[in-house]
Amino acid sequence: LQDSKLTEFEDNDQKPVGFGRMLRKEDARLLRGRGRFVDDVQLPGMLHLAILRSPFAHATIVSIDTSAAEASPGVKAVVTGETLKGLGLAWMPTLSNDVQAVLATDKVRFQGQEVAFVVAEDRYQARDALELIDVEYDVLDPVIDVRKALEPDAPIIRTDLEGKTNNHVFDWETGDEEETARVFAEADVIVQEDIVYPRVHPAPMETCGSVADFDPVEGKLRLWSTTQAPHAHRTLYAIVAGIPEHKIQVIAPDIGGGFGNKVPIYPGYVHSIVGSIVTGKPVKWMEDRSENLISTGFARDYIMRAEIAATNDGKILAIRTNVLADHGAFNGTAAPVKYPAGFFGVFTGSYDLKAAHCKMTAVYTNKAPGGVAYACSFRITEAVYLVERIVDALAYQLEMDPAELRLKNFIQPEQFPYTTKTGWVYDSGDYEPTMRLAMEMAGYDELRREQAEKRARGELMGIGISFFTEAVGAGPRKNMDILGLGMADGCELRIHPTGKAVVRLSVKTQGQGHETTFAQIIAEELGIPPADIDVLHGDTDNTPFGLGTYGSRSTPVSGAAAALVARKVRDKAKLIASAMLEVSVADLDWVKGAFQVKGDPGRSVTIQDIAFRTHGAGDLPDGVEGGLEAQICYNPSNLTYPHGAYICVVDIDPGTAEVKVRRFIAVDDCGTRINPMIIEGQVHGGLADGVGMALMEMISFDSDGNCLGASLMDYLIPTALETPDWETGYTVTPSPHHPIGAKGIGESATVGSPPAIVNAVVDALKPFGVRHADMPLTPSRVWDAMRGQATPP
Numbered sequence: 094l095q096d097s098k099l100t101e102f103e104d105n106d107q108k109p110v111g112f113g114r115m116l117r118k119e120d121a122r123l124l125r126g127r128g129r130f131v132d133d134v135q136l137p138g139m140l141h142l143a144i145l146r147s148p149f150a151h152a153t154i155v156s157i158d159t160s161a162a163e164a165s166p167g168v169k170a171v172v173t174g175e176t177l178k179g180l181g182l183a184w185m186p187t188l189s190n191d192v193q194a195v196l197a198t199d200k201v202r203f204q205g206q207e208v209a210f211v212v213a214e215d216r217y218q219a220r221d222a223l224e225l226i227d228v229e230y231d232v233l234d235p236v237i238d239v240r241k242a243l244e245p246d247a248p249i250i251r252t253d254l255e256g257k258t259n260n261h262v263f264d265w266e267t268g269d270e271e272e273t274a275r276v277f278a279e280a281d282v283i284v285q286e287d288i289v290y291p292r293v294h295p296a297p298m299e300t301c302g303s304v305a306d307f308d309p310v311e312g313k314l315r316l317w318s319t320t321q322a323p324h325a326h327r328t329l330y331a332i333v334a335g336i337p338e339h340k341i342q343v344i345a346p347d348i349g350g351g352f353g354n355k356v357p358i359y360p361g362y363v364h365s366i367v368g369s370i371v372t373g374k375p376v377k378w379m380e381d382r383s384e385n386l387i388s389t390g391f392a393r394d395y396i397m398r399a400e401i402a403a404t405n406d407g408k409i410l411a412i413r414t415n416v417l418a419d420h421g422a423f424n425g426t427a428a429p430v431k432y433p434a435g436f437f438g439v440f441t442g443s444y445d446l447k448a449a450h451c452k453m454t455a456v457y458t459n460k461a462p463g464g465v466a467y468a469c470s471f472r473i474t475e476a477v478y479l480v481e482r483i484v485d486a487l488a489y490q491l492e493m494d495p496a497e498l499r500l501k502n503f504i505q506p507e508q509f510p511y512t513t514k515t516g517w518v519y520d521s522g523d524y525e526p527t528m529r530l531a532m533e534m535a536g537y538d539e540l541r542r543e544q545a546e547k548r549a550r551g552e553l554m555g556i557g558i559s560f561f562t563e564a565v566g567a568g569p570r571k572n573m574d575i576l577g578l579g580m581a582d583g584c585e586l587r588i589h590p591t592g593k594a595v596v597r598l599s600v601k602t603q604g605q606g607h608e609t610t611f612a613q614i615i616a617e618e619l620g621i622p623p624a625d626i627d628v629l630h631g632d633t634d635n636t637p638f639g640l641g642t643y644g645s646r647s648t649p650v651s652g653a654a655a656a657l658v659a660r661k662v663r664d665k666a667k668l669i670a671s672a673m674l675e676v677s678v679a680d681l682d683w684v685k686g687a688f689q690v691k692g693d694p695g696r697s698v699t700i701q702d703i704a705f706r707t708h709g710a711g712d713l714p715d716g717v718e719g720g721l722e723a724q725i726c727y728n729p730s731n732l733t734y735p736h737g738a739y740i741c742v743v744d745i746d747p748g749t750a751e752v753k754v755r756r757f758i759a760v761d762d763c764g765t766r767i768n769p770m771i772i773e774g775q776v777h778g779g780l781a782d783g784v785g786m787a788l789m790e791m792i793s794f795d796s797d798g799n800c801l802g803a804s805l806m807d808y809l810i811p812t813a814l815e816t817p818d819w820e821t822g823y824t825v826t827p828s829p830h831h832p833i834g835a836k837g838i839g840e841s842a843t844v845g846s847p848p849a850i851v852n853a854v855v856d857a858l859k860p861f862g863v864r865h866a867d868m869p870l871t872p873s874r875v876w877d878a879m880r881g882q883a884t885p886p
């Protein structure tokens with residue numbers, strides 16, 4: 094493959110600049126094995142680190158004997174919690190205002206918790222030495238069931254927190270309880286369901302790891318790490334380790350998928366830093382698959398009681414819910430401080446309600462910490478699942494078509510900006526055309542006819558709908574921060590003398606194609622071909638401060654910053670163009686890539702001419718400095734609210750209860766589309782995630798707290814065999830406050846697809862009187878549902 098081929102537009106429309114189906118610039122590197130991931134980093138004299146993990150979910154540490162491990166071949170250091178305690182490093186803050194043990198000191202609180210680490214000359218020596226560490230544990234009763242954690246006599250997990258007498262993490266409430274009760278009292282119909290969103294894991298292809306290199310002469314720490322938020326991590330390391338920020342360089346090189354799993358700071362990162370400081374050598378830590386699955390940020394784990402109130406003719410009046418949230422042993426999510434339950438408040442969905450209320454209790458259990466935003470903007474996945482499931486249950490109860498019920502209750506276009514009953518201001522939306530397009534693509538009426546015929550023959554076919562509104566692009570810094578760091582993002586743009594450009598971002602791609610799409614944003618604004626624009630990201634020494642990539646925030650926040658920084662450059666270029674063309678700025682027109690004299694298109698200067706002039710010989714206009722560059726820190730005024738309509742068709746084998754997803758139609762609206770090919774890729778991936786969560790994935794535990802999903806043999810993730818050919822479509826409702834009208838897309842499909850699939854399965858099981866069944870809908874769960882037996886969560 095030639096480079097030129099790889100940077101051409103896919104549809105070969107010869108479009109030289111801007112938005113369109115441009116092939117990904119980064120693929121030239123990634124497809125040829127030229128990517129550089131953390132595990133590719135090799136430094137002279139580098140040592141390797143392995144972590145000893147607790148076999149128990151809850152146990153007091155009586156003693157640790159490391160003498161045999163220290164004497165093992167190649168071992169350079171063995172570090173325990175006691176060593177770290179002496180350095181004041183045994184505990185670290187999490188990104189959600191809790192603390193987490195870097196290495197256990199007093200007791201272990203989940204199976205897989207970090208107890209000690211070994212640094213050795215190679216990975217095998219480090220692993221072998223782990224076997225020689227002798228830990229005496231005194232096993233305690235584990236708290237595995239979230240409901241039992243709230244019982245008065247439940248063992249207290251967080252004995253490290255002074256005065257803690259229960260297992261509550263937080264109690265949280267939104268909406269108006271009284272008003273909601275009043276509206277419920279007036280309703281003709283009330284439907285209630287207990288809905289579980291099980292614990293799942295983002296399971297990125299690349300596991301987590303880091304290489305730390307502390308230079309004692311310069312006093313500088315360089316850390317290559319699998320992080321989605323290099324700047325935020327650097328600030329936290331500076332606070333915890335006391336190394337000033339300018340002496341810490343965090344480098345997130347190529348990342349093999351994050352999905353929220355690489356937002357938290359894991360003890361392993363800190364171990365590698367300590368390991369490097371202690372040994373004076375670079376130290377690499379790279380976890381294996383099981384370590385990733387049992388100890389790093391899980392997602393979801395919500396038990397939700399949902400109630401919906403409506404009139405007999407299907408006008409939805411109110412929704413209320415009570416949620417029990419399992420946060421594991423440490424609150425290790427990364428949520429904006431004022432939003433302990435993330436953006437769960439959008440559980441009112443896409444509907445115009447009279448009232449809504451939510452009460453949530455988050456608890457500690459003896460499980461791995463997390464609750465991370467797995468391909469989701471802070472708990473929106475759970476919220477969308479809740480509302481789309483309970484709306485379907487209402488349709489079942491009213492014997493109404495679920496599409497008709499949704500169409501009847503949508504927020505109308507003229508109601509935007511729309512303030513929900515939980516206080517979210519949806520910036521824009523036009524829901525009905527999106528829904529109608531999905532129905533048309535699916536051939537909805539024909540599908541219902543086919544279903545009726547099949548039902549008459551005893552065949553099980555289901556059609557499931559989900560319609561979602563997301564809130565992405567966290568966020569306005571007035572009310573969103575993580576650990577006090579406001580959620581804004583920087584961007585710097587420099588145009589070189591010959592008109593080539595480099596743009597520096599504070600966000601960090603993990604495979605989403607930022608090197609392409611951010612070049613396209615600059616190209617669209619300045620007319621410089623994307624191939625001439627280098628996109629730098631992931632290195633704190635070379636990029637402006639910002640809070641990183643998760644919750645589909647890159648395009649809403651950094652994408653806006655990129656467009657605005659380009660406009661700043663264009664404003665300066667205009668002053669120089671007016672001097673070059675000897676006309677006033679008012680007499681200039683911008684025609685993509687060049688300034689032209691009004692009414693005289695023959696007289697023009699290109700952005701490249703101007704770039705050379707700003708660096709060239711001769712004076713510039715009064716007050717104009719040389720160089721063509723700008724920087725910006727963008728603080729969004731609101732989130733962006735993408736929406737979508739998904740329709741899923743399933744067939745269930747009545748003999749084996751196996752579910753087959755036959756068709757999946759996804760119509761997304763993410764406002765202005767920068768690169769439709771990348772958008773489709775994001776949607777395809779998210780839909781596959783949805784199939785996994787709806788039908789296969791769950792991290793479960795036995796009563797002793799042993800994790801039962803510790804390998805990909807037990808934790809099933811979908812392959813091409815379980816997924817159909819996706820049918821995608823789109824509508825465009827631009828965001829009114831985003832400079833290019835773009836909304837996020839990275840997570841829409843993960844958020845929107847699980848309810849569509851579950852609704853389809855439940856719809857197929859209607860002849861059995863099934864109104865709800867919990868994910869993952871494995872054959873055994875479907876079989877139970879067919880026989881009227883609910884599977885306990």
Ligand code: CDP
Nearest residue numbers: 605610645646647648767768835837838839
């Ligand atoms: O933050 P993250 O990159 O995960 O999510 P995103 O901002 O939704 O973007 C995912 C990818 O889709 C990026 O490469 C975006 O530039 C691209 N995208 C797009 O082409 N058009 C949009 N309206 C939104 C995203």
